[in-house]
Amino acid sequence: MPLKAAILGAGAIGAGWAARFLLAGWDVAVHDPAPGAEARLTATLEAARRSLPMLSEVALPPEGSLVMAPLAKAVEGADWVQESAPERLDLKHEIWAEALKNAPQNAVCASSTSGFTPTALNGGKGRIIVAHPFNPVYLLPLVELVGQNTAKAAATLHRIGMYPLEIASEIDGHIADRLLESVWREALWLVKDGVATTEQIDEAIRMGFGPRWAQMGLFETYRLAGGDGGFAQFLAQFGPALKWPWSHLTDVPDLDDALVQKIATQSDAQSGHLTTAELTTQRDNNLVALLRALKQQGSAAGKVLNTHDKSLTPPPPPPGPEPLVTLRRTIPVDWTDYNGHMNESRYGQLWSDAGDTILVAIGMGPDSPGSQGASWFTVDNHIKYLAEVHAGAACEVRTTILMAEGKKLRMHHEMYVGETLSASCTQLLLHIDMETRRSAPPAPEVAEKLSKYAKAHSRQQ
Amino acid sequence: MPLKAAILGAGAIGAGWAARFLLAGWDVAVHDPAPGAEARLTATLEAARRSLPMLSEVALPPEGSLVMAPLAKAVEGADWVQESAPERLDLKHEIWAEALKNAPQNAVCASSTSGFTPTALNGGKGRIIVAHPFNPVYLLPLVELVGQNTAKAAATLHRIGMYPLEIASEIDGHIADRLLESVWREALWLVKDGVATTEQIDEAIRMGFGPRWAQMGLFETYRLAGGDGGFAQFLAQFGPALKWPWSHLTDVPDLDDALVQKIATQSDAQSGHLTTAELTTQRDNNLVALLRALKQQGSAAGKVLNTHDKSLTPPPPPPGPEPLVTLRRTIPVDWTDYNGHMNESRYGQLWSDAGDTILVAIGMGPDSPGSQGASWFTVDNHIKYLAEVHAGAACEVRTTILMAEGKKLRMHHEMYVGETLSASCTQLLLHIDMETRRSAPPAPEVAEKLSKYAKAHSRQQ
Numbered sequence: 001m002p003l004k005a006a007i008l009g010a011g012a013i014g015a016g017w018a019a020r021f022l023l024a025g026w027d028v029a030v031h032d033p034a035p036g037a038e039a040r041l042t043a044t045l046e047a048a049r050r051s052l053p054m055l056s057e058v059a060l061p062p063e064g065s066l067v068m069a070p071l072a073k074a075v076e077g078a079d080w081v082q083e084s085a086p087e088r089l090d091l092k093h094e095i096w097a098e099a100l101k102n103a104p105q106n107a108v109c110a111s112s113t114s115g116f117t118p119t120a121l122n123g124g125k126g127r128i129i130v131a132h133p134f135n136p137v138y139l140l141p142l143v144e145l146v147g148q149n150t151a152k153a154a155a156t157l158h159r160i161g162m163y164p165l166e167i168a169s170e171i172d173g174h175i176a177d178r179l180l181e182s183v184w185r186e187a188l189w190l191v192k193d194g195v196a197t198t199e200q201i202d203e204a205i206r207m208g209f210g211p212r213w214a215q216m217g218l219f220e221t222y223r224l225a226g227g228d229g230g231f232a233q234f235l236a237q238f239g240p241a242l243k244w245p246w247s248h249l250t251d252v253p254d255l256d257d258a259l260v261q262k263i264a265t266q267s268d269a270q271s272g273h274l275t276t277a278e279l280t281t282q283r284d285n286n287l288v289a290l291l292r293a294l295k296q297q298g299s300a301a302g303k304v305l306n307t308h309d310k311s312l313t314p315p316p317p318p319p320g321p322e323p324l325v326t327l328r329r330t331i332p333v334d335w336t337d338y339n340g341h342m343n344e345s346r347y348g349q350l351w352s353d354a355g356d357t358i359l360v361a362i363g364m365g366p367d368s369p370g371s372q373g374a375s376w377f378t379v380d381n382h383i384k385y386l387a388e389v390h391a392g393a394a395c396e397v398r399t400t401i402l403m404a405e406g407k408k409l410r411m412h413h414e415m416y417v418g419e420t421l422s423a424s425c426t427q428l429l430l431h432i433d434m435e436t437r438r439s440a441p442p443a444p445e446v447a448e449k450l451s452k453y454a455k456a457h458s459r460q461q
Numbered sequence: 462m463p464l465k466a467a468i469l470g471a472g473a474i475g476a477g478w479a480a481r482f483l484l485a486g487w488d489v490a491v492h493d494p495a496p497g498a499e500a501r502l503t504a505t506l507e508a509a510r511r512s513l514p515m516l517s518e519v520a521l522p523p524e525g526s527l528v529m530a531p532l533a534k535a536v537e538g539a540d541w542v543q544e545s546a547p548e549r550l551d552l553k554h555e556i557w558a559e560a561l562k563n564a565p566q567n568a569v570c571a572s573s574t575s576g577f578t579p580t581a582l583n584g585g586k587g588r589i590i591v592a593h594p595f596n597p598v599y600l601l602p603l604v605e606l607v608g609q610n611t612a613k614a615a616a617t618l619h620r621i622g623m624y625p626l627e628i629a630s631e632i633d634g635h636i637a638d639r640l641l642e643s644v645w646r647e648a649l650w651l652v653k654d655g656v657a658t659t660e661q662i663d664e665a666i667r668m669g670f671g672p673r674w675a676q677m678g679l680f681e682t683y684r685l686a687g688g689d690g691g692f693a694q695f696l697a698q699f700g701p702a703l704k705w706p707w708s709h710l711t712d713v714p715d716l717d718d719a720l721v722q723k724i725a726t727q728s729d730a731q732s733g734h735l736t737t738a739e740l741t742t743q744r745d746n747n748l749v750a751l752l753r754a755l756k757q758q759g760s761a762a763g764k765v766l767n768t769h770d771k772s773l774t775p776p777p778p779p780p781g782p783e784p785l786v787t788l789r790r791t792i793p794v795d796w797t798d799y800n801g802h803m804n805e806s807r808y809g810q811l812w813s814d815a816g817d818t819i820l821v822a823i824g825m826g827p828d829s830p831g832s833q834g835a836s837w838f839t840v841d842n843h844i845k846y847l848a849e850v851h852a853g854a855a856c857e858v859r860t861t862i863l864m865a866e867g868k869k870l871r872m873h874h875e876m877y878v879g880e881t882l883s884a885s886c887t888q889l890l891l892h893i894d895m896e897t898r899r900s901a902p903p904a905p906e907v908a909e910k911l912s913k914y915a916k917a918h919s920r921q922q
Contacts, residue, residue, distance in 0.1 A: 054793035134669040142669035161769035173707035181707040182647040199731040202678025204637040208595040208603030213671035217663025246634035246642040249710035270660040293754035308622035332515035345809025
């Protein structure tokens with residue numbers, strides 16, 4: 001028998017919860033009296049169905065069932081009741097009064113509230129806990145849990161692929177929203193005072209500390225700035241800035257010995273098992289992987305890096321009898337696998353990119369006008385893996401055109417690390433009409449350019 | 462003639478600058494009178510030489526030359542002078558007095574100061590600008606530029622692959638550090654008051670809003686929370702929280718019509734060309750790519766997702782006459798290329814993962830005890846690409862063991878999307894002794910398990 005979640009309120013947050021449970025195989029009953037609620041729910045579910053399965057290297061379980069229902073009916077027999085109503089305490093009290101009357105005694109009863117404490121929600125003593133997620137709920141794992149008896153909720157959240165953070169003390173805004181609210185308030189001053197635009201503030205975040213925070217957060221990042229002396233050293237260096245006018249938040253705690261000691265001890269417990277060098281490597285590997293992910297999307301810092309790559313890309317080699325150098329690059333750390341070497345799949349990127357160099361040479365490739373209506377698709381690769389390759393290796397690909405006839409192009413790529421032949425690929429491409437996405441002969445000027453390369457190589461064979 | 466950078470102060474920031482210029486082909490002269498400066502510089506340069514080239518799909522230019530030099534000598538003939546001394550104004554004034562006397566008239570003169578304004582640095586009027594980077598300087602692109610005539614500096618930073626953010630108004634802490642300082646001060650309260658530990662605060666960041674900020678920043682993220690109504694709608698919803706006790710930063714600007722209008726207009730200029738649906742897709746694609754990058758590193762949210770994947774992974778299929786279902790998964794958006802379909806390289810991941818399912822079945826693979834001293838390396842793949850595959854497609858890999866003899870294992874993998882055979886691969890693996898990293902026969906119990914699979918399939922052929 002599948003588990004059942006009752007979703008009370010289906011805005012962006014509630015709909016995200018619905019998607020999380022549904023795609024984890026739970027049955028979901030949604031209650032939302034607002035006009036258009038079902039259409040909004042459907043839109044979020046579609047986004048979640050598209051993206052959430054992409055996070056996984058394996059198939060998700062079959063979806064549960066989904067119904068819209070009146071509140072009392074929705075919570076009936078539920079294992080988890082999640083309220084995501086607007087941030088008004090009177091409204092939340094009203095919803096919970098009816099929900100608690102109708103929900104099973106052992107159901108987890110949780111509110112998505114951004115700011116209210118469990119005490120406020122319960123009006124004193126009661127079973128409602130805070131389970132505060134982050135938009136988009138269907139992708140980001142964090143759920144802040146506050147209240148009595150959060151262990152059962154935590155176990156369930158782990159099982160549906162989320163990350164429960166159990167917070168021992170009640171405070172308005174919990175943890176994350178307190179941080180967000182502080183930075184938000186400071187950002188409003190920057191805009192109001194004309195120091196920066198909304199876009200400049202976003203760039204200041206995503207080009208700089210954003211990628212740091214995506215993988216380490218604040219304290220572990222700063223610990224590195226302190227070097228081998230741990231967090232106490234960082235505080236000695238940057239503590240004085242607390243008294244400087246660097247923020248509108250001027251109500252700062254005294255950095256006395258007790259606080260320094262508390263932070264240093266907690267930071268040691270968190271990160272002290274790693275040396276500065278190990279933490280540096282971990283941070284740098286993560287940043288390389290994150291920035292490369294953004295390159296693939298052409299977004300944020302990735303856009304900057306793609307533009308820079310273009311400025312460094314040499315012109316394609318002219319036709320000639322020798323194998324053509326079609327690629328020179330370093331093997332990045334995100335291309336390696338559990339054997340500690342470059343994974344078999346990533347060699348394919350070398351052949352793909354080396355092939356693109358030839359396509360650019362004949363007036364096609366990723367950006368050329370020729371690629372508007374036509375492209376080349378790879379249909380056959382025969383790859384030989386000849387020597388292990390590790391992250392950081394500088395490699396070169398040398399390409400021979402074996403055959404270019406009509407819509408067929410056959411190339412042989414050799415990957416060298418130094419003078420070691422480390423892998424090779426014989427690659428067959430077909431010229432494609434991008435309207436029909438079927439093979440078709442290339443334009444005469446493309447065929448002519450290509451034949452110059454092919455002839456230069458055929459003389460050698 | 463290569464360009465020359467003078468680096469005054471070679472702590473983490475100065476050394477990062479040295480690496481940026483050096484790896485962009487500039488000659489670099491470093492001045493740092495502190496004991497051990499050269500050793501620290503070398504350590505940072507080594508980290509940069511390892512990681513920075515990994516960001517690029519092409520080779521970086523040859524490194525420039527590197528010398529340690531007295532201050533006057535270091536700035537001689539420099540095109541760019543970068544001071545990264547400790548955050549003491551008197552010290553910076555002293556260094557710049559000597560630097561300005563000896564640097565060429567047309568050199569860019571920039572300080573890495575986290576907080577001082579150009580006016581403070583110049584003691585009134587002068588040519589020193591702020592060029593504030595972010596640690597690790599050799600990976601993160603952001604440089605905040607403040608001061609008179611920053612255009613030349615901006616053009617140079619673009620050329621070395623960084624992202625200059627030109628800020629029109631002077632303010633202590635510029636932009637990013639004001640945001641960081643606010644959140645830092647709030648975080649200190651959370652630790653001091655015992656609400657959260659340093660580790661909990663880091664998890665609250667990196668499991669939640671960190672990945673959002675790495676790709677969109679603050680305002681574009683919140684715009685999405687407002688939906689189709691743009692930023693004004695978000696402010697109507699979340700504006701009241703400014704008055705609530707969600708932060709120690711209680712000195713908040715009045716959210717009057719003028720400020721609402723200013724923010725809404727700036728946000729429209731920044732993001733108004735995209736619909737809510739388009740922004741949602743952009744955000745979700747970026748988050749999928751970022752979270753998957755963290756999975757590959759096994760770090761932060763990626764660790765959570767890997768653990769969840771394990772819980773969803775079915776046991777390997779038992780030996781039997783039919784092809785074995787070795788993988789079921791969805792094609793993620795970061796596997797596609799400029800042709801709008803799955804890139805040829807990423808099929809290799811399917812064969813690699815499908816092969817791992819067989820290895821797990823015979824007691825080896827990524828996590829098994831058998832993998833401690835031995836593994837299987839792929840030495841030959843023959844891949845046929847039969848139909849285009851797009852992001853979001855659910856696929857299945859069916860595997861036949863063609864041959865298992867001694868240290869050789871040959872498999873045939875077929876990838877299906879629905880019942881369409883979309884690609885296939887004949888894969889040859891060799892059993893490897895991980896001590897010598899050379900081929901060797903598998904252990905008898907492994908060979909025996911494998912032969913059961915092979916025999917079940919050979920009866921069918």
